[in-house]
Amino acid sequence: MTVEALLRGAAEESGLVEIGFCRADPFSAVEADLGDGPRNDGRYLKRNAIVALGNSGTIRNWATLLGFLGTSDPLLRSHPAWALGRIGGSSAGDALASARRSERNETVLRQIDLVLGTLG
Numbered sequence: 535m536t537v538e539a540l541l542r543g544a545a546e547e548s549g550l551v552e553i554g555f556c557r558a559d560p561f562s563a564v565e566a567d568l569g570d571g572p573r574n575d576g577r578y579l580k581r582n583a584i585v586a587l588g589n590s591g592t593i594r595n596w597a598t599l600l601g602f603l604g605t606s607d608p609l610l611r612s613h614p615a616w617a618l619g620r621i622g623g624s625s626a627g628d629a630l631a632s633a634r635r636s637e638r639n640e641t642v643l644r645q646i647d648l649v650l651g652t653l654g
Contacts, residue, residue, distance in 0.1 A: 581613050588617025596621075603633045611637070612645040619649030627653040 584602060587595045599621075602614040615633070618626040627650060634646045 577607060577609055580610055584610070584613040584617050588613075588620035591621060593621055593623075593625075596625075600629055603629065608639040608642050611639065612642045615642065615645045615649050619652055622653060 580602075584599065587599060599614040599617050602610050603618075605611055611633075615630055618630060630646050630650055630653075634643065634650070637643050637646060
């Protein structure tokens, strides 16, 4: 999934599209080199969009969140776990339990365990 598609999904969930946020295609240069540091790193933009999807509380972008559970970047695997926990439901628990079986990163495992503990 491209940064543009992820951010568009987050913008749609938040209602920003309704006020014209995406009409001028503001994400066209997001994946370009944006400079040094986390504020300009495309990974962090993706992370923030994942957080926005979790805050939406809807399952509309479920497939996007599941896709990021399988990405190679631990930063982008731990945040979908959190987002799925925000959305909740037995399907979220099943998806996280499945992801946990193959996860090797301690930070991501802690996040998955934390979320699974709250889903109960």
